[in-house]
Amino acid sequence: MSNDKQWSGSTPAPYTGSAIELPDPSRLDARSLELFWEAYDAHYDEVREQLLAFVSKDPIFGPIVARMDPQLQLDRDRQSRQLMRDAIVDGQWKPYLDDLVQQGRTYAQQGISFSGWFQVVSAFRGFVRPVLFQYFDDSREQLLAGLTGLHDLLDLAMSTIGETYLAEKETVIRNQQQSLLELSSPVLQIRDRLLLLPIIGVIDTVRAREITESLLAKIGELRARTVIIDITGVAAVDSQVAGHLLQTIEAARLMGAHVIVSGVSPAVAQSLVVLGVDVSRLRTVVDLQTAIDDADVFASSTGTPS
Template sequence: MSNIQSVHLAKVMTTHQSPLLEQWLNGLLPRMTRRDKSSIALLRQQCTQFLSLATAVLEQGADINIKDAGWKETLDLLADISEGRARQGFSPIETAHFVFSLKEPIFQYLRAEFENDPQQLSQDIAHVSSLFDQLGLYTIEVFQKTREQVILRQQQELIELSTPVVQLWDNILALPLIGTLDSARTQVVMETLLEKIVETGAMIAIIDITGVPTVDTLVAQHLLKTIAAARLMGADCVVSGIRPQIAQTIVHLGVNLEDVITKATLADAFVVALKLTGSTIHQAPQER
C-alpha cells in the first residue's frame, strides 16, 4: 500500500473511530454463538485493540505487505484471537470474519470521503481489500495450525487412555489392546508397559489383543517389539485373544511366535500366568 493510501485509511479509522467500532461490532454480534456480557465485552476489547494497533501502523505509511516488521503487534493480536477461537470451537470462517467484517464499514467512510474522486476511491478500496484479505487469511492460517495441534494432542491423549496396564495379581500385569496398532501407538504401549513393569516388578505381562480388529505383518512386528522390550526388563509375555482368523493370518504371514505363549482368552492366559509365577488360587469351601 502506498503512503498516501495508508494515510487515507488511517484518517478514516481515526476520524470515525467510535461509529466505525460500533458498525463493526454490529456486523460481528449476529455471528456470535455466545452473547453473554463477558463474551461481548471481550469482543469489544479485541476490536478496540485491533483498530488502535492497525491505525498506528497505517499512520506511519506502512506498506500493504503484512510481513513487514511494522505489522508484528497487529499480527500477534490476531494470532492470540485465532488461537483462542480455535480452542473454543469456532469455525475458520467465523474467525476470519473478525477481520473481513471490518471492510464494509471502512468502504462506506471511504465513499463518503472521496465521492468526488472516483479514481482515488477505487484505488483506496482495492488496496484496503488487499490488506484486509491478507489479515483475514493470516487468521485462518493460525487457526488451522492451532486446530492441528489440538487434534494431535487429543489423539495422543486417546492413545494413552486406550492403553491401560492393569495389575491382575502379584507379579502379573494385563495390557488389553483395543483398536489398530500403528507405530505411534506401539511406542506408547511399550513405554506404558515398561514403566508399569519397573513400578511393580512384575514377572508376567499378558497382552490381550481381543479388541484388535486385524493383525497384519506390521501389527505382528509391533507385538514382537513390545514382547522383546518387556523381556529385556525381566518380564515374560503371554499373548491372549488369538481368534481363529487371527491365528490363520499369523500363520499365513509367516510371523514367528513359536517362543511366545499364546492363548485364546484372557482367562486362559491368566491361568498360565499364575502357574508361571508359582501362584495358586484356592476356592473357599462353601458353607452348608
C-alpha cells in the same frame, strides 16, 4: 480489522502450541494504508453501527454479541481502533497483529468457523467501500489507493487469523494424539510379579513403540516375571501389527519375562496363520482368566510367586 469483532469476554488459556508465523506488513504500501485509515477513521461510527447490525443478525456471531456487555464491547472497540491507528500511522504493527492472534485463538477455541469470519470481513469490506468512494470523491487516484489500503489490511488480518486457526487446530490434534497414546498403553500389575497389558484398537508404529517402552520400563521397575498381553480389543492384525506384537514379546523375553498372549479372536488367529507368523514362539491361551491361571502354574513351577 474492525474493532467490532471483539465480543468474547473469556480469556484463552496460555498459548502452548506451535509459534505462529506473522505476516510481514512492511511490504505493504504505507500511503495506501494511511489514506484508507483517514477515510475509515472519519466515518468510524457509521461503519461500526452498520457492522454491528449485520453481525447481530448472524446466526453464529449474533448470540455472542447479544451476551456481551455493551460497555465492555465499546471499550474493546476503542482499544482495537487505537491498535489499528498505531499500526498504520505509527508503524507499530506488533501489538496489532498480536491482538489479532489473540482474537483468532479465542474464536477458534469457541468453535467459530473460519468461513464465518470471512463473511463478517466481506461485510466490513462492503460497508467501508462506499465510505471511501464518498471520501475520495474528487480524486480517483486517492480512491484507488484507499481501496488498495483496505484490501491489503484485510488480507493481512485474515492471513494472521488464518494462521492462528491452523495453529490452534494443530494443537488440538497433537493433544488428542498424546492423550490417545497415554490412554492406550496402560501396564497393570495384577499381583506380585505379574503384569497385564491390554491392547485395544489399532497398533501403528508410534503406538507400538510407546507400548513396548512402557512395558519394558514396568518389567524392570516391578520385577515382572510374567506378562499377559490381552488382545481381545484388537479387531484385526496385518503383517505390520503382527510384527510389532512379536517385537514387544521378544523385548519382554529378553528382559527375562515370560509372555502369555490371551484373547486372540478367530479372525486374528486366522490372520496370524495366513501371514505365516511363527506361532511356535508365542504362548497363547484362550482368555484372560486362563492366562492368569497359567501364570500361577508357571510361577509355582519356577518356585516363585507370580
